[in-house]
Amino acid sequence: MVAQLADAAALDTDTSTDTASRRARLPISLKVGAAIVLALLIASALAQVIAPYPFDEMHIADRFSPPSLQYLAGTDEYGCDVFSRVLIGSQLSLLLGVSATLISLGLGVPLGLLAGYRRGLVDEVIMRVLDILLAFPPVMLVLLILAVTQPGLIKTAFAIGLLSAPPIGRVTRGVTLDLMSGEFIEAARARGERLGYMLWRELLPNVWPVLMVEASLRVVFAILLGAVLSFLGFGVQPPSADWGLMISAGRDYVDEAPWISLAPGIAMSITVIGISLLGDGLREVLDPRLSGRR
Amino acid sequence: MNAEVEIPPPLLDVRDLTVRYGHEDRSAAVRQVSFHLQPGEALGIVGESGSGKSSIAGAILDFLGPAARISGEIRFGGRDLLKLPRKQHRAVLGHKIGSVFQDPFSALNPALRIGRQIAEPLIRHLGMPPADAARRTVDLLREMGIHRAEDVARAYPHQLSGGMKQRALIAAAVACEPPLLILDEPTTALDVTVEAQILRLLGRLQQQKRVSLLFISHNLGVVRRLCDRVAVMYASQFVELGTMRGVLEHPAHPYSKGLLASRPPLQAMPRGNRMPSIQGQMPIAPRPEEGCVFAPRCPFAEPRCAEQPQSMQAAMQGNLARCWKADVAGEWPRQAAEVLDHEAFRAGDALVNVTHLRKTFSVSGRLAALLRRRHDHAAVDDVSLSISPGEVLGLVGESGCGKSTLGRLTLRLLEQSAGSVEFDGADVSLVAGADLAEFRKQAQIVFQNVGSSLNPRLSVGEALERPLVLFGLAKPRERRRRVEELLEMVRLPLSYRLRYPHQLSGGERQRVAIGRALATEPRFIVCDEPVSALDVSVQAAIVNLLADLRDQFGLAYLFISHDLAVVAQLSDRIAVMYRGRICETGTPAGLLAGPRHPYTRMLLAAVEDTTIDEAPADEAGATALNGCAFAARCPCRLPDICDTTPPSLRAVGTSHEVACHNLQ
Numbered sequence: 029m030v031a032q033l034a035d036a037a038a039l040d041t042d043t044s045t046d047t048a049s050r051r052a053r054l055p056i057s058l059k060v061g062a063a064i065v066l067a068l069l070i071a072s073a074l075a076q077v078i079a080p081y082p083f084d085e086m087h088i089a090d091r092f093s094p095p096s097l098q099y100l101a102g103t104d105e106y107g108c109d110v111f112s113r114v115l116i117g118s119q120l121s122l123l124l125g126v127s128a129t130l131i132s133l134g135l136g137v138p139l140g141l142l143a144g145y146r147r148g149l150v151d152e153v154i155m156r157v158l159d160i161l162l163a164f165p166p167v168m169l170v171l172l173i174l175a176v177t178q179p180g181l182i183k184t185a186f187a188i189g190l191l192s193a194p195p196i197g198r199v200t201r202g203v204t205l206d207l208m209s210g211e212f213i214e215a216a217r218a219r220g221e222r223l224g225y226m227l228w229r230e231l232l233p234n235v236w237p238v239l240m241v242e243a244s245l246r247v248v249f250a251i252l253l254g255a256v257l258s259f260l261g262f263g264v265q266p267p268s269a270d271w272g273l274m275i276s277a278g279r280d281y282v283d284e285a286p287w288i289s290l291a292p293g294i295a296m297s298i299t300v301i302g303i304s305l306l307g308d309g310l311r312e313v314l315d316p317r318l319s320g321r322r
Numbered sequence: 323m324n325a326e327v328e329i330p331p332p333l334l335d336v337r338d339l340t341v342r343y344g345h346e347d348r349s350a351a352v353r354q355v356s357f358h359l360q361p362g363e364a365l366g367i368v369g370e371s372g373s374g375k376s377s378i379a380g381a382i383l384d385f386l387g388p389a390a391r392i393s394g395e396i397r398f399g400g401r402d403l404l405k406l407p408r409k410q411h412r413a414v415l416g417h418k419i420g421s422v423f424q425d426p427f428s429a430l431n432p433a434l435r436i437g438r439q440i441a442e443p444l445i446r447h448l449g450m451p452p453a454d455a456a457r458r459t460v461d462l463l464r465e466m467g468i469h470r471a472e473d474v475a476r477a478y479p480h481q482l483s484g485g486m487k488q489r490a491l492i493a494a495a496v497a498c499e500p501p502l503l504i505l506d507e508p509t510t511a512l513d514v515t516v517e518a519q520i521l522r523l524l525g526r527l528q529q530q531k532r533v534s535l536l537f538i539s540h541n542l543g544v545v546r547r548l549c550d551r552v553a554v555m556y557a558s559q560f561v562e563l564g565t566m567r568g569v570l571e572h573p574a575h576p577y578s579k580g581l582l583a584s585r586p587p588l589q590a591m592p593r594g595n596r597m598p599s600i601q602g603q604m605p606i607a608p609r610p611e612e613g614c615v616f617a618p619r620c621p622f623a624e625p626r627c628a629e630q631p632q633s634m635q636a637a638m639q640g641n642l643a644r645c646w647k648a649d650v651a652g653e654w655p656r657q658a659a660e661v662l663d664h665e666a667f668r669a670g671d672a673l674v675n676v677t678h679l680r681k682t683f684s685v686s687g688r689l690a691a692l693l694r695r696r697h698d699h700a701a702v703d704d705v706s707l708s709i710s711p712g713e714v715l716g717l718v719g720e721s722g723c724g725k726s727t728l729g730r731l732t733l734r735l736l737e738q739s740a741g742s743v744e745f746d747g748a749d750v751s752l753v754a755g756a757d758l759a760e761f762r763k764q765a766q767i768v769f770q771n772v773g774s775s776l777n778p779r780l781s782v783g784e785a786l787e788r789p790l791v792l793f794g795l796a797k798p799r800e801r802r803r804r805v806e807e808l809l810e811m812v813r814l815p816l817s818y819r820l821r822y823p824h825q826l827s828g829g830e831r832q833r834v835a836i837g838r839a840l841a842t843e844p845r846f847i848v849c850d851e852p853v854s855a856l857d858v859s860v861q862a863a864i865v866n867l868l869a870d871l872r873d874q875f876g877l878a879y880l881f882i883s884h885d886l887a888v889v890a891q892l893s894d895r896i897a898v899m900y901r902g903r904i905c906e907t908g909t910p911a912g913l914l915a916g917p918r919h920p921y922t923r924m925l926l927a928a929v930e931d932t933t934i935d936e937a938p939a940d941e942a943g944a945t946a947l948n949g950c951a952f953a954a955r956c957p958c959r960l961p962d963i964c965d966t967t968p969p970s971l972r973a974v975g976t977s978h979e980v981a982c983h984n985l986q
Contacts, residue, residue: 210774215838218733219789220762233779 058309064302072118079112083269092285102287104278110291113269117292120270121251121299124185128250129243131189132196137239139193140200141227144208155201158194166191167256174262184263188253192246199242203235237314244307248300255296271296331400332358333501333534334382339394341377341386349607351377353558354394361501364528364535366545366566368581369555370857371828372604375538379506382536383421384411398502417447420495420533424507426487430479436463437475440494447498462493467523485516489523496527503527506538513720513884518928521547540857542581543929546570554578557608557615560634564641574637574648576620583654584862586887588929590910596657596869597891599862603827614645622651657866672708672744673846673878674732674765679705679741681727701727703902703951704741706971711845712876716893716910718886718925724902725882729848732880733765745846763793766839770851772831776823782809782834783819789841804841812837812867829860833867840871848880853888865891886925890914895977898922901951904971908978918980920956950983958984 071078080100081087087107095102101111136158143154161169173187207213216230257263258272266273271292278288341352352374359365369375380386382396382403396403399418403411415421423429430439440462441455450458456475463471466489479487488508495503505524509517525548528535539545545552545566552569554562554577562575573579583598591597602619609615613628620627630646637648645651682698701724709715719725730736732743734750743750745761753761769775776785786805790796796804806816812833823831832852839847849868853861869892871877883889889896890910897907898921906919917923949965950956956964963983971979 210777211769211771212775212777214730214735215767215769215775215835217735218762218765218767219792219842220759221792229780230777234777 055309055312057305058313061302061305061307061309064298065306068118068122068299068302071115072122075115075119079109079115081109081112083113083116084108084267092281094285095287101291102285104274104285104288105281110274110288113274114271114291114295117269117271117274118295118299120181120264120268121254121296124181124188124254125247125251125303127182127185128188128192128254129246131186132192132246133239133243135189135193136196137200137232137235138227140197141204141231141235143197144201144204145223145227145231151201154197158197161190162194166253170253170257171260171262174257181264184254184257185250188250191253192249196239196242196246199238200235203238204231207231207234237310241307241311241314244303244310248303248307251296251299251303330361332397333361333363333399334359334536335395335397336378336382337395337397339378339381339392339396341374341381342391343386343389349609350374350558351390352381353610355555355560357553357560357563359502359534359536361534362528362532363551364537364549366537366539366549366552367555368539368542368545368552370540370604370859372606373555374558375555376506379421379504379536379538383415383419383504384408413447416443417498418500419502419504420498420500421504421506422488422491422495422508424510426484426491426511429491430487432479434478435475436477436479436482436490440475440490440497443494443497458497459493462497463490466490466493467519483516484512485520488512488516488520492520492523492527496531496533499531500533502534502536504536504538507540508537509544510539510541514886514928515720515924517544524548542570542858543585554581557604557610559608559610559615559644560642561616561644562641563634563643564639568639568641572639572641574639574641574643575616575645576622576647576651576654577616578643579651579654580619581858584858586862586865586885586891588887588926589890589914590893591891593869593873596866597862598654598656599866600859601863603829603860616645621655622647671710671747673711673713673746674709674880675744676708676728676732677706677742677744679728679731679743680739681724681731681736682739700724700902702731702738705899705902705904706741707897707904707907709846709878709880711878712872713895714872714879714881714893716889716896717880717882717899718884718889718896719899720884723899725899726850728899729767729850729880729882733767733848734761735767759793763842764844765846765848766842766844767848767850768832768835768839768852770854772828772835772855775835776831776838778823780822781819782814782821782823782826785834785838786819786841789838793842795841795843808837808841811840811871827860828856829864832856832864836864836867836871840875843875844877846878846880848882850882851884852881854883854885861888868892886914886929898925903951903968903981905952905982906978906980907971908975912975912978916978918974918978918985919952919982920958920984921952924955950981960984 085108087103087109089107090099090103091105091107093099093103099109099111101109101114104110104113139154139158143151169191170184170187174183177183213226213230216226221230254263255272255275258270259276261276264270264273266277274292275289278285282289335358337356339352339355340350342350355378357365367375367378377386377390380390381392386392392404394404398414403414406414430436437456437459440459441452444450444455444458445452460471460475463474468474468486468489474482474486474490482490508524509520512520521544524535527533528548535548537545537549549566551564552566553560554569554575556577562569562573562578564574569578570582573582577600580598580600584600586597600619605615605618611631613630614620614623614632617623617627627647632644632646634642634644635646635648637643679702680700681702682700684698703724705728707715717725717728727736731738732750734743738751745765748757750761783805786808787801790801790804805819809816809818814830814833814837818826818830823834826834836852852868853864856864865888868879872879879892881889881892893910895907896910896913897904898913898919899905900921906913906917906922913922914926917926949967950959950969953959953964960983967983969981969983971981974980974985
């Protein structure tokens with residue numbers, strides 16, 4: 029109560045939200061996260077150019093070379109350059125993370141919007157179906173899907189996307205429920221707007237900010253789960269350069285040549301930390317003030 | 323607080339109080355405010371939202387948080403509170419200064435019993451043993467005019483009405499017998515009849531206990547009833563300070579004049595008239611060091627007003643006013659209707675015809691439904707009324723009486739449980755397809771909550787354009803011109819087309835919402851409390867706009883409000899609603915001059931501040947299942963019939979109907 033009053037009083041006076049002062053107050057996590065993610069995207073897009081060697085070129089004479097100027101992150105058991113493989117592998121990881129997240133958004137957002145808008149039986153059915161998906165242990169469910177068919181990137185992305193759909197749907201529904209008390213929704217109903225317009229034009233633009241935050245967490249989840257699957261041998265197949273696969277392959281030589289597993293591990297950590305920071309920063313910017321001030 | 327001194331020093335002496343939030347370059351929320359308060363005196367601070375009045379209370383009560391930078395002096399009982407260590411400051415606050423805030427619904431901890439929350443300061447600050455504190459709590463509640471004090475002390479907050487909670491909060495505030503009570507909008511969230519009771523209670527406390535009151539409100543009419551002196555605040559400064567009578571009768575500052583003039587009087591306004599209003603809006607970042615901050619809205623302003631900073635100076639009538647023209651400025655100008663060829667509405671075929679309408683909501687939860695214990699609550703109960711083309715029907719009632727539900731039923735935003743709504747001769751619940759679209763086009767709605775009535779992600783232009791697209795009302799090339807026409811109609815600058823809702827003030831948002839409703843070229847608009855969330859100075863301008871549009875396009879309104887005075891300004895007929903039923907209808911003039919239903923009389927008395935006997939509203943039980951809904955609160959209820967038979971509307975004169983058994 030007291031804090032609210034002080035807050036309201038503060039808001040009363042500072043409506044001069046010029047973009048300059050707003051930018052000055054951007055959280056540090058957002059800046060750092062955005063910088064890391066941007067660097068990753070550039071590195072990954074230009075991987076073929078930056079990489080000193082083709083990822084599958086074997087240098088039999090230089091097997092198990094430790095990191096040196098010639099091989100920045102050393103070589104693996106076939107004499108392939110680990111640094112080049114990690115770079116190329118970032119493409120796979122990011123592609124998997126983003127495509128899985130897009131699939132989960134494509135599934136979860138419409139269902140969440142519909143459930144929150146329609147309420148009643150529709151809500152009940154949609155949410156229970158999503159609950160059933162949630163009830164499976166994540167790795168189990170994906171393994172189930174992948175075990176019965178041939179492994180492949182698209183299928184992995186789809187399986188992970190399906191797994192991420194329930195949380196996305198829940199978040200979307202929650203925000204939608206909140207929005208439904210807004211009188212602009214009632215004004216739209218008083219005009220006799222159709223379902224599609226209500227969901228896409230009135231509701232979705234207001235759900236986006238919160239979804240951005242959730243989506244960034246889903247990308248991290250997808251990258252990690254993708255690595256787990258590759259590690260278990262259900263994801264991308266050798267000789268592709270995939271981080272999970274590389275860690276798995278390097279496992280046997282971890283005493284003599286730890287860099288084989290370590291390099292992709294570090295790359296994955298940086299990716300995960302970068303995207304998480306970006307998500308946290310977005311949450312700080314988008315959640316408290318903007319939603320309260322609309 | 324030295325009793326031996328003959329002229330007591332002021333209890334509270336505030337000097338040059340300035341409050342800033344955030345960065346140095348931000349303009350101040352409170353600027354060089356000085357006032358003092360004698361023991362037993364009541365000072366009112368009146369201002370619209372954002373004027374900085376709550377920040378004054380916040381500075382005294384130390385809850386502005388670290389973002390606020392406070393300078394000046396706040397002397398309380400001779401000590402400067404701002405110089406005290408925080409711990410001592412807090413101790414003074416808990417013990418010597420009581421406070422009551424606007425929202426009784428969130429001020430109490432929902433998990434603790436009422437009695438415990440009132441006893442808390444007694445135990446903490448006075449060191450009372452818990453058993454004594456509990457006894458004292460019951461006494462306190464009784465002093466607050468609560469009859470079943472023991473029961474209330476044992477109750478949880480959700481079991482009490484808003485008025486009861488506010489009484490309990492006042493009890494907690496005065497528990498330690500503080501010499502000063504700070505009230506920040508204490509009645510704003512309450513219904514008028516309850517508001518009147520709370521104000522009487524506060525007046526009694528002030529007299530019996532010699533408590534000083536610092537009463538902060540946006541409502542001059544409420545402050546008037548309790549305070550000896552009043553300060554008018556505008557854009558972070560006091561602009562006028564004087565005795566209550568002096569300011570009410572001879573306001574010196576133009577803003578005070580405007581505020582007083584734009585309060586709706588409790589009388590009918592003829593169709594050709596308009597309310598006096600203050601143009602424009604309060605500046606967001608005022609710069610009083612550069613010139614008069616009110617000048618852009620002031621009808622008496624001259625070019626030099628904006629160049630010359632204003633200081634408080636004594637005006638002729640004895641008030642202090644921050645205006646160098648205070649003595650020469652005349653009356654606040656009246657406003658003429660913009661559309662002159664208004665005509666009285668044509669009584670005849672009803673445009674909207676509501677017959678025996680009923681809407682029930684199930685009170686019980688799912689479990690109770692399983693156990694077949696559900697009982698339904700009728701939000702709208704057997705209501706019949708009609709609205710002619712071009713007519714304005716005012717609908718008045720307290721919160722929860724079903725007036726908004728009735729409005730939504732007429733637009734088919736809710737499904738009725740029984741009865742029918744006809745629009746232009748067709749049953750609204752049966753139309754479908756193209757006819758339904760046509761009905762949606764012809765009947766529109768304007769809402770109360772200016773914060774949520776516009777989609778935050780759509781620009782003003784997009785919001786106004788959507789109805790044109792939806793109903794195919796303008797060719798793509800003409801849309802922009804039509805949007806500009808709409809902006810003109812609601813008197814907004816054309817550049818606002820590109821703005822987003824968060825860049826607009828409350829009054830401007832309401833204008834956009836009205837424009838959006840007008841875009842479909844409707845014949846009927848439900849106005850659901852369209853001005854309740856707005857400041858007085860903006861309220862009048864919106865009422866005038868609605869009146870202009872009514873005359874220009876021959877619109878019919880269902881104008882819903884809790885404020886009888888506002889409704890009277892615009893309506894051709896008024897219907898008074900109580901617990902789902904219409905209890906009286908009549909013309910504004912007839913209803914205000916000769917109210918026949920006891921509830922209407924009570925509403926009027928509450929606004930006019932005349933006492934009327936009644937059973938306390940808060941303690942009235944649930945509606946009697948049969949009989950008159952108002953019986954529990956009625957001062958003139960008849961022994962048998964009122965409890966057994968619901969009264970039906972009877973004509974008591976030309977266009978005046980009352981639903982009451984006891985019409986003397």
